[in-house]
Amino acid sequence: xxxxxxxxxxxxxxxxxxxxxxxxxxxxxxxxxxxxxxxxxxxxxxxxxxxxxxxxxxxxxxxxxxxxxxxxxxxxxxxxxxxxxxxxxxxxxxxxxxxxxxxxxxxxxxxxxxxxxxxxxxxxxxxxxxxxxxxxxxxxxxxxxxxxxxxxxxxxxxxxxxxxxxxxxxxxxxxxxxxxxxxxxxxxxxxxxxxxxxxxxxxxxxxxxxxxxxxxxxxxxxxxxxxxxxxxxxxxxxxxxxxxxxxxxxxxxx
Amino acid sequence: xxxxxxxxxxxxxxxxxxxxxxxxxxxxxxxxxxxxxxxxxxxxxxxxxxxxxxxxxxxxxxxxxxxxxxxxxxxxxxxxxxxxxxxxxxxxxxxxxxxxxxxxxxxxxxxxxxxxxxxxxxxxxxxxxxxxxxxxxxxxxxxxxxxxxxxxxxxxxxxxxxxxxxxxxxxxxxxxxxxxxxxxxxxxxxxxxxxxxxxxxxxxxxxxxxxxxxxxxxxxxxxxxxxxxxxxxxxxxxxxxxxxxxxxxxxxxxxxxxxxxxxxxxxxxxxxxxxxxxxxxxxxxxxxxxxxxxxxxxxxxxxxxxxxxxxxxxxxxxxxxxxxxxxxxxxxxxxxxxxxxxxxxxxxxxxxxxxxxxxxxxxxxxxxxxxxxxxxxxxxxxxxxxxxxxxxxxxxxxxxxxxxxxxxxxxxxxxxxxxxxxxxxxxxxxxxxxxxxxxxxxxxxxxxxxxxxxxxxxxxxxxxxxxxxxxxxxxxxxxxxxxxxxxxxxxxxxxxxxxxxxxxxxx
Numbered sequence: 001x002x003x004x005x006x007x008x009x010x011x012x013x014x015x016x017x018x019x020x021x022x023x024x025x026x027x028x029x030x031x032x033x034x035x036x037x038x039x040x041x042x043x044x045x046x047x048x049x050x051x052x053x054x055x056x057x058x059x060x061x062x063x064x065x066x067x068x069x070x071x072x073x074x075x076x077x078x079x080x081x082x083x084x085x086x087x088x089x090x091x092x093x094x095x096x097x098x099x100x101x102x103x104x105x106x107x108x109x110x111x112x113x114x115x116x117x118x119x120x121x122x123x124x125x126x127x128x129x130x131x132x133x134x135x136x137x138x139x140x141x142x143x144x145x146x147x148x149x150x151x152x153x154x155x156x157x158x159x160x161x162x163x164x165x166x167x168x169x170x171x172x173x174x175x176x177x178x179x180x181x182x183x184x185x186x187x188x189x190x191x192x193x194x195x196x197x198x199x200x201x202x203x204x205x206x207x208x209x210x211x212x213x214x215x216x217x218x219x220x221x222x223x224x225x226x227x228x229x230x231x232x233x234x235x236x237x238x239x240x241x242x243x244x245x246x247x248x249x250x251x252x253x254x
Numbered sequence: 255x256x257x258x259x260x261x262x263x264x265x266x267x268x269x270x271x272x273x274x275x276x277x278x279x280x281x282x283x284x285x286x287x288x289x290x291x292x293x294x295x296x297x298x299x300x301x302x303x304x305x306x307x308x309x310x311x312x313x314x315x316x317x318x319x320x321x322x323x324x325x326x327x328x329x330x331x332x333x334x335x336x337x338x339x340x341x342x343x344x345x346x347x348x349x350x351x352x353x354x355x356x357x358x359x360x361x362x363x364x365x366x367x368x369x370x371x372x373x374x375x376x377x378x379x380x381x382x383x384x385x386x387x388x389x390x391x392x393x394x395x396x397x398x399x400x401x402x403x404x405x406x407x408x409x410x411x412x413x414x415x416x417x418x419x420x421x422x423x424x425x426x427x428x429x430x431x432x433x434x435x436x437x438x439x440x441x442x443x444x445x446x447x448x449x450x451x452x453x454x455x456x457x458x459x460x461x462x463x464x465x466x467x468x469x470x471x472x473x474x475x476x477x478x479x480x481x482x483x484x485x486x487x488x489x490x491x492x493x494x495x496x497x498x499x500x501x502x503x504x505x506x507x508x509x510x511x512x513x514x515x516x517x518x519x520x521x522x523x524x525x526x527x528x529x530x531x532x533x534x535x536x537x538x539x540x541x542x543x544x545x546x547x548x549x550x551x552x553x554x555x556x557x558x559x560x561x562x563x564x565x566x567x568x569x570x571x572x573x574x575x576x577x578x579x580x581x582x583x584x585x586x587x588x589x590x591x592x593x594x595x596x597x598x599x600x601x602x603x604x605x606x607x608x609x610x611x612x613x614x615x616x617x618x619x620x621x622x623x624x625x626x627x628x629x630x631x632x633x634x635x636x637x638x639x640x641x642x643x644x645x646x647x648x649x650x651x652x653x654x655x656x657x658x659x660x661x662x663x664x665x666x667x668x669x670x671x672x673x674x675x676x677x678x679x680x681x682x683x684x685x686x687x688x689x690x691x692x693x694x695x696x697x698x699x700x701x702x703x704x705x706x707x708x709x710x711x712x713x714x715x716x717x718x719x720x721x722x723x724x725x726x727x728x729x730x731x732x733x734x735x736x737x738x739x740x741x742x743x744x745x746x747x748x749x750x751x752x753x754x755x756x757x758x759x760x761x
Contacts, residue, residue, distance in 0.1 A: 007750045009686075013696050014743060016750035017721040023754075035754045040692040046683050048640060050662025050671065054683035061687065140641035144655075168306070172599045176639025181735035183637050185285065188739025189292040189603045190639070215722075219740035222725050247720050 003031045004069035006062075006108070008076040009041040010211035017247055018075045018211070018232035022111055024243040025234055026073065028126075029119050038065045044082040047090075048177050056090050063087070063100050071118065072108040075232050077209045078141035080110040085144045110142065112151040112209060112233050123157035128240035131160035135203035137194070137217060138169045139210035151209055151233050158240045164201040166194075175216040191220040198228055205229045207236055275425040275607040282610040284633035291604045297435055301605050304434050305596040311540030312593055312647065319536065331533045332651040334526045335518075335587035338487070342578065345487040345520045346569075352490030353567060356552030361568045366396035369570050373398055373479070373512055376566055377407045380510050382477035386468075388494065388501040389413035390481025391429055391590055392514050392570060394612045395625075398479070409479070410471050412500035417464055421448045427606030427614065430538045430592035435605050468500065478508040478562065482515035483589070484530055485567075488523045491551040492567060495534060495544040502546055511562040513550075516570050518586035530589065533649035537591035573625040581660060582624060587650040588617055594644035594654060600637060609634065616644035616654045623661055629670045635661035693751070700745040706730075707744030719747035 003026050007019045026033045043058030062083065066072050074080050084105040091098040115121045136151055155163045174180065174190025194217055198206050206221075206228050208214040218230045229249065231239075238244045291297055316324040338345050350360050363369035377385070385407050393399065399420070402409040411420040415432040419425065422444040426432030433441075438455040446453040451463055480501060484493040492513050494501045505511050521530060527549075535541040554561030577585055595601045595615030606614035610631070611622040619634040628635070635658050644654040665671045685691040707724035724744040729737040736742050 009692075009696070012750045013700050013745040014722045016746050016748060016753055019750040020720060020753060035751070037751065037754075038689050040689060041686045043683070043686070046679055048659060048662070049675075049679060050635075050659065050664070050666040051676075051679045051683065052663050052666075054680060058683065058686055140639070140643070143642045143646055170643065172639050172641035172643065174599070174639055176641070179636070179639045180739075181732055183285070183288065183633075184735040184738045185289040185292050186600055186603050186637065187639070189298075190599055191740060215743050216740065218722075219725070219736070219742055222741045222743075223727075223739070249721050 001031055002070045003033050003114075004066055004072050005033060005035045006039060006042075006066070006072050006074040006079065007035065008074060008079045008211060010215065011075050014215065015075070015211050015232065017244075017249060018234050020247055021232065021234040021238035021244055022073065022075055025115075025238050025241065028241060028243060029121060031119075034069075036065045036069070042079045042082045044079055045177055047082065047086055052090065059083075059087050059090050059101065060097065063097070063104050066104055066108075067100070069107065071114070072104070073111055073114045074108070075111050075209075075234055076211055077110050077139040077145070077147065078212060080108055080113075081141035081144045083108045110145065110147055110150075110209065112154055113145070113147045115154055115233075115237070116150040121154065121157075123154065123237065123240065124159070126241060127159065128157065128237065129159040129161075130236065130240040132205055133162045133164060133201070133203045134205045134207060134236065135164050135166055135198060135201040136169075137166065137173065137198075137206055137208040137213055139208065139213045140172050142209060151207065154233060154237060155207065158236070161240070164203050166201060167197045168193075173213050173217050175210075175212045177212065180216060187216075188220075191216050192224070195220045195224050195226055199226050203228065205231055205236065207231050207233050209233060274423065275427070276610070276612065278610040280630040282631050282633065284604075284608055284610065284637050287608040287610070288604045288637070291608050294605075296437060297605050298603070300437065301434055302602050304431060305598075305602050308431075308540065308596040309593075309647065312537055312596065315536040315540040315542070319532070319542065327529070327533060328649050328651050331529050331589075331649055332584075332587055334521055334529060335589070335650050336584065338520050338522055339518065339578065339583055339586050342517065342520065345522060346517060349485055349487040349490055349520055350569075352488060353485075353492075353552070354490070356490045357565065358490060358492075358552050359564070359566045361566060363568050363570045363572070365572050366570075369396050369514060369568050369572070370398055370401045372568050373514070374401060374405050374407075376510070376512055377402060377405065377477055380477065380564075382407050382510065384471065384475045385409040385477040385479055386412050386471050386475040386500075386504045386508060387479040388481070388496060388504040389416050389432070390479070390514060391612065392481050392516050393479065394426060396514070396570065396572065398514065407477065410468065410475075412468050412471070412498075412504055413496070414461065414464055414498055414500075417468065418444060421445065425607065426612075428592060428595055429590050429613065429615070429617075430595075435607070468503075472503040472507045475504075475508040476510065478504040478506075478511045480505050480511065480513050482513050482519050482567075483534065484521050484527060485515055485519045486522075486524055486527060486549075487520050489551055491524075491549050492565075493527060493531075494548040494550070495531065495546070496548070497539070497541075497545045499546055502548055505548060505550055506561050509563045510566070511550075511553075511564070512566045512568065514568045514570060516572070517574050518588070534589050534591050537589075537593040537647070537649040577621070577624050582657065584652050585617070585621055585624070585657060587652055588621075589650060590617075591649060593647040593649060594652075597643040597647035599641060599643065600639065604637075616658075617652070620654060620657045620661060628661060628665055628668065632665065632670050635665065696749060700747075700749065703742075704744045704747070720753065721746050723747075 043055035047055035087101040173194045174187040180187040428434040483495045553565045601615040623631040640655045722743040725741040
């Protein structure tokens with residue numbers, strides 16, 4: 001099976017290592033991976049801010065770019081949710097385009113979801129190992145696409161890894177795109193709660209399924225001098241499989 | 255316990271010199287109140303604790319009663335309401351005929367002013383001097399109590415929370431738990447100041463004082479006012495759900511009853527009430543049922559010894575038929591259970607008064623702009639991270655995040671969103687329509703942000719080109735808001751696509 005990677009705009013510029021990790025894990029699992037170079041942004045920022053007419057051509061473009069793909073996998077829960085929850089609705093009154101939007105929605109997966117539901121991965125079989133205490137931030141947009149504990153299932157398959165769940169895992173970190181810059185007081189208060197909850201786990205690494213959440217929570221942890229590293233699920237899986245030794249992460253050895 | 259004496263309202267108002275939470279300047283700016291609220295440690299504790307407990311309680315109650323079928327129950331409740339709204343004209347006719355046949359006088363009110371006029375005229379016609387009132391959000395919406403007071407009808411809120419709010423000249427900050435923001439000391443002070451009783455913080459003593467005070471009022475009252483949780487079309491019944499029994503006193507002790515209800519409260523038949531009661535109590539207070547469920551079908555019958563001689567119902571539109579248009583109709587399914595407030599991480603931080611209107615939380619953020627104009631409440635649709643916790647909590651499955659986005663679209667369409675923002679988003683969207691402009695913008699952005707960033711011991715600096723390294727502590731323009739609260743990560747030196755291109759054909 002051929003898998004096309006959708007590397008979101010934040011992922012492209014801020015967290016390329018997460019994309020690299022996704023490539024390596026998927027290839028190790030036997031998938032042929034490609035990166036359609038014409039891809040840009042799914043249009044989520046426009047859509048969420050009420051710029052529906054501006055989001056539509058970007059959606060059209062994404063549908064075009066990923067048209068030939070068998071499956072589309074992304075490291076961002078919110079971008080996956082944009083495609084799955086909102087693309088079909090953008091083309092009301094255009095039955096042909098709407099059908100193509102539905103097709104893209106049906107073959108788009110968040111990384112953890114793909115591992116569990118499509119690849120049916122069992123990391124124990126490949127002796128994935130990482131001796132560390134890890135917690136996990138559940139990104140809110142996963143709710144909309146019916147992703148629940150897939151990432152946790154994967155984490156529990158890594159040998160030596162001690163998984164400590166967050167208190168109030170379902171509570172938003174306060175990112176919300178432009179919300180974080182438009183309403184900083186509210187957003188800041190929300191993310192400080194999250195920092196406290198991460199600290200309380202005593203974990204040295206926090207796994208996050210969305211680059212937006214990662215920017216927000218890691219920025220707040222850094223401001224609060226909480227020494228916790230952030231990884232995408234793809235990175236921690238790739239590291240546990242020994243696939244990332246040549247690509248060091250920020251914050252010391254992986 | 256001695257009967258406390260009320261002090262004149264004027265003196266009390268002077269004593270409580272706080273600004274009234276609902277007196278806000280329009281267009282309403284949420285930021286000052288929100289900023290104050292997040293720094294108010296007491297508010298943070300009360301609201302966060304109460305809402306977290308209620309939210310958990312709701313989920314447990316649903317799971318205990320419905321197990322894996324909880325979602326189907328929500329679906330069913332939503333469909334009952336949606337069906338009624340889809341045929342609202344028909345059900346309204348049917349309800350009105352049935353209510354009239356049961357002896358209820360039905361009044362139709364286009365807006366708040368008309369509803370208040372009707373109530374005032376009725377109070378005058380009946381010569382009412384003292385009114386006992388049970389909890390009702392719709393009467394808060396139309397501002398009925400101050401109007402009655404001004405017309406010389408002493409009106410007492412009898413729900414304990416609302417009673418305290420009224421004593422303290424405050425406003426409810428939660429649809430179900432109006433005094434969620436108040437502590438015992440504030441209640442003790444209000445009782446001492448307004449009722450002339452010795453200061454106490456003991457909840458039982460305070461409740462006892464309120465009880466004695468209210469019992470006397472029920473005996474003397476010549477008018478009872480209530481809202482309605484549901485209106486049953488087939489039987490013409492008014493349904494009230496309460497926990498303190500005050501609703502029963504208000505609707506049975508005085509000779510005249512007025513109920514005020516929005517037109518969206520209708521459900522078709524009694525069999526649907528069963529479903530709605532089950533989800534309402536569990537969603538609101540994690541109870542299987544509220545302690546009291548009153549089904550009022552007309553005034554006292556001939557041989558009945560108690561009950562009102564006259565029952566009036568004021569059916570209120572006040573912007574609802576505008577919300578009934580297709581894209582916002584689902585909002586009228588709302589049964590005012592407050593579950594979305596309890597689930598909302600933003601509500602937990604800013605409390606109800608920050609919304610600057612009677613309805614707060616996610617549902618308030620959507621219906622307030624619809625009822626009062628988006629231009630008057632431009633922040634409410636935007637002051638949300640769109641996390642979707644409200645949608646998941648809603649017992650009638652209102653897609654609140656989509657409704658918030660819908661309002662944001664309306665703001666763009668009607669140019670309530672300023673031209674700078676419209677220009678910025680259009681330019682940004684345009685740059686994403688071509689690969690070359692996307693790449694160029696991303697490169698410039700990475701370069702600029704990396705120049706601003708500082709590197710420290712917590713990050714690996716330039717030795718790790720494939721990941722974010724370094725932090726911006728005080729950012730310009732669009733990220734200034736961000737860095738006022740947290741650091742902004744610098745982008746990686748090399749983008750993913752650059753890495754991919756340098757990788758060569760995959761093996």
